[in-house]
Amino acid sequence: MKFHYAFQKIVDLKSNEKTQAEWMLSSAIGKLQAEEKSLNELYEMRDQMYRAQQEAASRCVPVAEIRNIQVYAEHLEECIERKRDDIRIAHVNVTKKQKVLSDKMLDEKVWLKARDKSQEKFRHESLLREQNELDEMATVRFAIRAR
Template sequence: MKVFQFHLQKVLDVKEKEKEQAEWDFGKSIQRKNEEEWKLGQLHELHEEATGMLHSVQAEPVSVAHLMEITRYRQSVERSIHNQKQMVYGCVREMERCQMLLTERMKETQLWHKLRERAHGQYLEAEKQREQKEMDEIGTQLYLRKSN
């Protein structure tokens, strides 16, 4: 009995590699989004600290320059928060794109696996018929020998 060989195995291998790459890219996009969200959290903490400083300084007599410096710092942190939110949004969009690509690659790979399974089933059926034909031939030969 000869060994089954899927004639489109190289295509299946390529599709498997594409799926693995899509999984890798999706994982990296999740990691990047998490890192950017952590940075955003850090900026929110800085904003809270700056707001707390501003409130505590307002209760004490301080120079206008010091008050303006804290205000500018707080505004700078707010701009950074805005920019970081844009970064997180971009990461979420990239993650969604990677997820869609991964889903597509998984469907393609599944389709090629089904084709391989179907071809394997046809191979097994053909082998079964060939073996049955050989058995019938052997039976016929034995019958003819006994008849003579």
């Protein structure tokens, strides 16, 4: 006799939910990494602008050009601040997705544990039935030999 768990579809559903939560977390981490990379690029661009501004000042470049470089550097600073906010939001999102995954993993574990207990109970009952059948066969043989 084969073991059949009545709630196997629920176990499968919980497993699928956990897998989905893993994908969502992976996606959130990917977005966070993209935001951090973008921030690093903004830092590099800002540093290039400051170096260009210093070079322009030392080479007697017109003030208007130095001012344009300064305005662009200030714009980059604003972009950096917005990107920092985006990174904070991405961190919060990653934390939320980690919590969801943790909950899904716990839920799946509960259902797997219930299935394992049910399977162990089935195995125990099967062994008892088999032992009872063997005992009955032995009793019948003994009764036949006793006649």
